[in-house]
Amino acid sequence: MAEGVLGKEYGDGEVICRQGDPGDRMYVVQAGKAEVLHEEDGIEEPVGWLQAGDIFGEMAIFERQPRAATVRARGTIRVLTLDKRGFLRHIHEDPSLAYRILQQMSHRIRSLDAELSKLRARAEEHAEN
Amino acid sequence: MSIALEDGSRVAIVGGGPAGSLSAYFLLTFAARMDLDLKVDVYEPRDFTKPGPAGCNMCGGIVSESLVQALALEGIELPGTVVQRGIDSYVLHTSADSLRIDTPLHEKRIAAVHRGGGPRDAGEVQWGGLDGYLLGLARDLGARVVPSRVTELDWEDGRPRVRSQDASETYDLVVGATGVNATGLQLFEKLGVPSKRCETTKTYITEIGLGEEAITRQFGTAMHMYLLNIPRLDCAAIIPKGNFLTICLLGKDIDRELISAFFGSDAVQRCFPDGWEVREGVCHCSPKINVREARTPFLDRVVLVGDAGATRLYKDGIGAAYRTAKAAARTAVFSGVSAEDFKRHYWPVYRSIAVDNLFGRAIFEVVHAIKSLGPLLSGCLRMSEKEQRSPGESRRMSIVLWDMFTGSAPYREIFLRTLDPRFLARFLWESALSVPKGVAHG
Numbered sequence: 362m363a364e365g366v367l368g369k370e371y372g373d374g375e376v377i378c379r380q381g382d383p384g385d386r387m388y389v390v391q392a393g394k395a396e397v398l399h400e401e402d403g404i405e406e407p408v409g410w411l412q413a414g415d416i417f418g419e420m421a422i423f424e425r426q427p428r429a430a431t432v433r434a435r436g437t438i439r440v441l442t443l444d445k446r447g448f449l450r451h452i453h454e455d456p457s458l459a460y461r462i463l464q465q466m467s468h469r470i471r472s473l474d475a476e477l478s479k480l481r482a483r484a485e486e487h488a489e490n
Numbered sequence: 491m492s493i494a495l496e497d498g499s500r501v502a503i504v505g506g507g508p509a510g511s512l513s514a515y516f517l518l519t520f521a522a523r524m525d526l527d528l529k530v531d532v533y534e535p536r537d538f539t540k541p542g543p544a545g546c547n548m549c550g551g552i553v554s555e556s557l558v559q560a561l562a563l564e565g566i567e568l569p570g571t572v573v574q575r576g577i578d579s580y581v582l583h584t585s586a587d588s589l590r591i592d593t594p595l596h597e598k599r600i601a602a603v604h605r606g607g608g609p610r611d612a613g614e615v616q617w618g619g620l621d622g623y624l625l626g627l628a629r630d631l632g633a634r635v636v637p638s639r640v641t642e643l644d645w646e647d648g649r650p651r652v653r654s655q656d657a658s659e660t661y662d663l664v665v666g667a668t669g670v671n672a673t674g675l676q677l678f679e680k681l682g683v684p685s686k687r688c689e690t691t692k693t694y695i696t697e698i699g700l701g702e703e704a705i706t707r708q709f710g711t712a713m714h715m716y717l718l719n720i721p722r723l724d725c726a727a728i729i730p731k732g733n734f735l736t737i738c739l740l741g742k743d744i745d746r747e748l749i750s751a752f753f754g755s756d757a758v759q760r761c762f763p764d765g766w767e768v769r770e771g772v773c774h775c776s777p778k779i780n781v782r783e784a785r786t787p788f789l790d791r792v793v794l795v796g797d798a799g800a801t802r803l804y805k806d807g808i809g810a811a812y813r814t815a816k817a818a819a820r821t822a823v824f825s826g827v828s829a830e831d832f833k834r835h836y837w838p839v840y841r842s843i844a845v846d847n848l849f850g851r852a853i854f855e856v857v858h859a860i861k862s863l864g865p866l867l868s869g870c871l872r873m874s875e876k877e878q879r880s881p882g883e884s885r886r887m888s889i890v891l892w893d894m895f896t897g898s899a900p901y902r903e904i905f906l907r908t909l910d911p912r913f914l915a916r917f918l919w920e921s922a923l924s925v926p927k928g929v930a931h932g
Contacts, residue, residue: 365570365732367558369597389562414565442597443559451560455813457820458563460523 384421393438492826506534509796509811510667514628516819538622574731696774788832803850805897850901869921
């Protein structure tokens with residue numbers, strides 16, 4: 362890892378956080394890509410991608426629930442960790458810091474809506490046939 | 491009464507260091523969220539891509555852990571061209587001993603940066619450092635950077651007027667981000683603010699070129715802190731960067747004698763390669779730092795941010811610049827630019843920095859006492875060393891030292907943590923064990 366960079370580096374395929382683990386921190390991608398995977402019966406189903414600037418792991422902090430998904434590095438990735446306490450202290454002092462997270466969550470809901478309507482259309486098509 | 495900014499309102503920012511650039515950045519970010527069309531001019535005569543004092547805002551160049559995290563949440567990533575070295579640990583040196591303390595996450599979350607183009611003898615100019623990068627971010631959002639020195643500030647029909655070498659323009663708001671080293675502060679006094687200037691003390695900074703390889707070998711990715719029993723020296727740090735080490739001395743009336751005593755001490759000598767003569771680098775400065783805040787940091791249509799107003803005692807001045815700049819911008823866009831608006835929404839943030847400094851001053855008084863009492867200093871090191879050896883144990887002393895030296899937590903929080911009976915009992919116990927036997931029975 363070069364001297365002039367921040368965060369922690371993960372190699373290709375390495376797990377950054379695992380579904381079911383307690384969520385005591387969140388992450389910001391500094392460079393590289395990662396895949397979000399949902400595990401069911403030991404099988405990992407891809408649900409999305411993360412890239413530089415993306416924040417992840419915040420759901421577990423807001424909902425006080427275990428991690429909802431596993432995140433694996435795809436290629437080398439550099440990630441900055443934000444600890445739960447520090448994060449919560451920051452947003453209680455300055456709620457505008459949550460703005461980007463709201464933006465990102467709203468973006469995710471928009472894509473999920475689009476995905477859902479696509480699936481519904483496909484299911485209806487399937488039923489008609 | 492509130493005075494609101496409207497579409498087409500104009501804001502002048504005097505000074506393009508972190509406080510000025512971040513003021514522009516947040517004014518334009520918040521205005522965009524509100525669909526408000528603001529025109530922002532940043533007056534900065536310096537060229538941050540130039541090495542040496544011409545392009546430097548003179549400070550140790552540490553972006554604290556908490557600021558790195560806050561900036562990441564803001565979407566501001568510090569690129570490898572700005573971060574000279576990521577820091578993940580610190581080494582505490584006393585005259586007798588050295589102790590390395592790693593952070594629990596083993597992650598580089600502190601950025602060692604150059605403020606400008608790098609030291610006078612940097613050779614090649616590298617990207618303008620932190621200040622050039624932040625000013626670039628403001629420019630990308632639409633701020634106009636005026637490369638002129640402001641020569642006078644006065645009023646025209648109730649609005650502040652900025653006169654520079656080339657022009658004279660009237661604004662709806664003027665933000666003072668002049669720092670304490672510039673004569674710019676006097677300009678704001680003529681406008682009627684502040685009634686009492688911030689108090690300053692001099693610090694000492696020098697940059698020693700040792701080469702990247704030797705720096706990595708000798709200093710690694712750790713910040714090196716020195717607690718030495720040298721009169722008038724509060725604390726000292728050696729911060730490894732790319733090809734240079736930044737040496738920072740903080741204390742009272744730092745002079746040649748004190749600097750020589752520091753360079754000549756065993757604790758410093760043993761960090762350098764054998765036979766290396768530790769001496770002042772080509773680039774050195776004695777900038778003033780703000781130690782007591784200005785009493786009135788605002789008027790109608792005028793607000794002071796960063797070092798010109800209040801900053802954190804000794805540590806994390808860039809973090810204080812971020813907090814004051816953002817609070818002032820938030821007030822201006824979402825509330826208004828009258829003195830009353832600033833009093834209601836900006837003053838609490840400003841005051842919290844000032845109040846926190848009271849705790850900071852108390853902590854540094856305690857540090858003074860500990861430094862001069864051998865057993866207490868040894869107790870401090872022993873306690874931290876034991877915490878490092880047993881990973882499961884709570885790291886009370888290590889965390890207190892980390893937060894204090896890196897500026898990662900408010901002084902109030904550090905102070906309250908040291909009052910924890912478990913911390914005190916353990917500290918006193920380890921200190922008692924450090925008392926030489928003859929004295930203990932004495």
